[in-house]
Every structure is written in C-alpha cells, then in structure tokens.
Amino acid sequence: MDRGRTKASGDLAIEALVHTTGRYAQATWELRAITELCLTPRxxxxxxxxxxxxxxxARVLIADLADAGVVEVHRTSVGAPDLLxxxxxxAGLRRL
Structure with a gap:
C-alpha cells in the first residue's frame, strides 16, 4: 500500500482532520477508500x-492524497482542543 515507505511527506498528527476536496485521481483501491471515507471529515x-x-x-497514504490535492488536511490549532x-x-483510537 505504501510502497515500503515508513514516513509521510509531512508530519500528520493523529488528530488532524482530513476531508475530500472533490478532486479525484486514478488511484489504488486503498486511496479511493480514503477518499470516500473522508467525504465526511475524519x-x-x-x-x-x-x-x-x-x-x-494511513499517514503515508493520506500524505500522498494531500500532495495530489485529493484531500485537505486541517492541522490542529494551538489553542484548547475541541472536545467533540x-x-x-x-473513538478512532479505541477501534485500532
């Protein structure tokens, strides 16, 4: 899936929100799955x-999609975290 890479092109925090931009690229099923999952920010x-x-x-694949403009990654703010x-x-960590 990640072609043997262990590092993403950028530093993606686990709490960073990802959403699909509406652009689509020819991609593997894994990349298409992420694109579909992120129709709702996750x-x-x-x-x-x-x-x-x-x-x-997941970080490597999301970074690939972000580099291609297929998803947008919203970095977390420096202020107090949003409780929601x-x-x-x-909940996502518990599912891991």
Whole structure:
C-alpha cells in the first residue's frame, strides 16, 4: 500500500482532520477508500482504524492524497482542543 515507505511527506498528527476536496485521481483501491471515507471529515486516527491499517501506513497514504490535492488536511490549532474532535479521536483510537 505504501510502497515500503515508513514516513509521510509531512508530519500528520493523529488528530488532524482530513476531508475530500472533490478532486479525484486514478488511484489504488486503498486511496479511493480514503477518499470516500473522508467525504465526511475524519481524523487520521479514524482513517487508520476504519481501514484496519497501521497508523504509519494511513499517514503515508493520506500524505500522498494531500500532495495530489485529493484531500485537505486541517492541522490542529494551538489553542484548547475541541472536545467533540477529541472524542472522535478517542473513538478512532479505541477501534485500532
């Protein structure tokens, strides 16, 4: 899936939210699955849990999609965390 890579092109926090931009590219089924999952914004951790892949693999695949403009990654803010987002991340981690 990640062609042997262990590092994403950028540093993706597990709580960073990912959503599909509406652009689509020819891709593997894994990349298409992430694109479909992220029609609703999801955290990196949620994507990993829902796809049943290691977090590192999800980070590499999401970074590939972000580099291609297929998904947008919303970095977390420096201020206080959003409680709803933190609950979603916790639920995603529990599914791992």
């Amino acid at each position: 955290s990196v951790a949620e994507v990993a849990a829902l796809m049943a892949v290691p977090l590192g693999v 987002m933190m609950n979603r991340v916790l």
